Amino acid sequence: MDHSSKSNMPNLENFWMPFTANRQFKAAPRLLASAQGMYYTDIDGNSILDGTAGLWCVNAGHGRRRITQAVERQLSTMDFAPTFQMGHPIAFEFAEKLAAIAPGGPDAKLDRVFFTGSGSESVDTALKIAIAYQRSIGQGTRSRIIGREKGYHGVGFGGISVGGLVNNRRVFPQIPADHMRHTLDVEHNAFSKGLPQHGVELAEDLERLVALHGAETIAAVIVEPMSGSAGVILPPRGYLERLRAIADKHGILLIYDEVITGFGRLGKPFATDYFGVVPDLVTTAKGITNGAIPMGAVFAKRFVYDAMMHGPDNQIELFHGYTYSGHPVACAAGIATLEIYQEEGLLYRAAELETIWQDALHSLKGMPHVVDIRNLGLVGAIELAPRDGAPGTRAYDVFVECFRKGLLVRVTGDIIALSPPLIISAEEIGKIVSTLGEALKQIG
Numbered sequence: 001m002d003h004s005s006k007s008n009m010p011n012l013e014n015f016w017m018p019f020t021a022n023r024q025f026k027a028a029p030r031l032l033a034s035a036q037g038m039y040y041t042d043i044d045g046n047s048i049l050d051g052t053a054g055l056w057c058v059n060a061g062h063g064r065r066r067i068t069q070a071v072e073r074q075l076s077t078m079d080f081a082p083t084f085q086m087g088h089p090i091a092f093e094f095a096e097k098l099a100a101i102a103p104g105g106p107d108a109k110l111d112r113v114f115f116t117g118s119g120s121e122s123v124d125t126a127l128k129i130a131i132a133y134q135r136s137i138g139q140g141t142r143s144r145i146i147g148r149e150k151g152y153h154g155v156g157f158g159g160i161s162v163g164g165l166v167n168n169r170r171v172f173p174q175i176p177a178d179h180m181r182h183t184l185d186v187e188h189n190a191f192s193k194g195l196p197q198h199g200v201e202l203a204e205d206l207e208r209l210v211a212l213h214g215a216e217t218i219a220a221v222i223v224e225p226m227s228g229s230a231g232v233i234l235p236p237r238g239y240l241e242r243l244r245a246i247a248d249k250h251g252i253l254l255i256y257d258e259v260i261t262g263f264g265r266l267g268k269p270f271a272t273d274y275f276g277v278v279p280d281l282v283t284t285a286k287g288i289t290n291g292a293i294p295m296g297a298v299f300a301k302r303f304v305y306d307a308m309m310h311g312p313d314n315q316i317e318l319f320h321g322y323t324y325s326g327h328p329v330a331c332a333a334g335i336a337t338l339e340i341y342q343e344e345g346l347l348y349r350a351a352e353l354e355t356i357w358q359d360a361l362h363s364l365k366g367m368p369h370v371v372d373i374r375n376l377g378l379v380g381a382i383e384l385a386p387r388d389g390a391p392g393t394r395a396y397d398v399f400v401e402c403f404r405k406g407l408l409v410r411v412t413g414d415i416i417a418l419s420p421p422l423i424i425s426a427e428e429i430g431k432i433v434s435t436l437g438e439a440l441k442q443i444g
């Protein structure tokens with residue numbers, strides 16, 4: 001692949017890029033110019049197979065006309081309207097449609113929907129709802145949130161406080177939080193297919209933190225039912241059940257961060273459905289609009305919403321919201337996205353592909369430096385042994401080499417993560433694995 005042509009190269013100086021080594025990137029940029037279906041095209045016209053659904057968000061594949069048309073229609077009908085003490089029909093319509101597929105099904109009653117603009121906003125919203133709920137039921141001392149090591153919950157101050165990735169935390173002050181241990185155990189669970197066997201006892205950390213801080217100080221516990229950003233960390237069998245039981249015992253709300261797992265990633269509409277363990281609040285974003293327009297949503301159990309609906313009718317019950325909560329254009333994109341998911345059966349497609357996907361990924365066992373392979377739904381991770389004294393550089397080099405060969409993967413530390421659009425074909429799965437295999441053989 002030839003990256004020497006600079007004719008389409010913009011001036012790179014001004015955009016301060018997020019979560020990017022700016023100087024390294026600007027010295028050797030990778031710029032995508034268009035996208036259709038499973039493929040990006042870079043500015044030099046090279047085709048790049050999307051192994052990451054953009055950033056875990058383009059679940060229905062790129063360039064969906066139906067979403068474009070819905071957005072165009074909404075933009076020309078009403079570009080923006082506020083949702084503070086005002087409303088517009090499409091926000092209510094989208095909330096109703098989301099409620100109809102809400103995590104856990106109708107019995108779970110997770111069908112009160114608060115709109116946000118991103119995953120980070122969804123997380124901070126859920127944390128605030130949890131604390132406000134506890135106060136509204138006379139539990140005002142409960143303001144601490146329990147998260148987990150290696151958790152990723154976005155970049156708001158709430159999200160980094162409950163998150164467990166040190167680089168996201170060390171520079172910034174935080175809200176009161178504490179952390180359970182993470183569940184990654186390569187020593188005992190390496191090359192597990194699907195959920196790992198070992199580690200259910202790690203859920204008992206919640207009991208330990210209750211004993212340490214007092215249940216009366218804890219509002220909620222938040223986990224990703226499957227961690228994506230830290231490099232695909234799966235819950236051991238029975239873990240989420242145990243967490244639910246301990247949270248119930250101590251009056252602690254359970255929050256699932258489904259920003260990645262929501263909208264079909266695991267072969268069910270939500271991880272809540274996949275695991276059959278229902279939390280009290282669910283955060284979503286990304287796949288909610290197929291990544292086309294920024295948006296997020298928090299699903300709350302009815303009892304949480306109802307508990308807040310007290311006091312005089314003219315009193316605002318929750319002092320929280322965003323200018324773009326329920327943005328009409330995002331709602332239009334979201335409704336069109338849901339229609340595509342439903343008509344094409346995409347919320348269940350990962351389950352159909354899971355065995356092909358699992359076998360393909362695990363065929364990389366034995367390749368140079370591979371110390372673990374993990375998979376669930378249409379998510380995969382290949383963990384590499386780090387280079388001596390230079391952690392992260394090996395996987396980064398694999399990422400760059402894959403891109404040169406026409407495949408987009410994602411790296412965190414020495415872990416290569418994969419989460420392709422749910423429209424992927426078996427052939428394209430084969431292409432991901434063969435390209436990765438070649439790159440792994442090449443990189444020392």
Ligand SMILES: Cc1ncc(COP(=O)(O)O)c(C=O)c1O
Pocket residue numbers: 118119120121123152153154155224228229257258259260285286
């Ligand atoms: C589990 C989880 N929560 C929250 C976020 C933050 O979402 P956003 O980048 O839209 O703020 C992410 C993003 O990857 C995520 O994976």
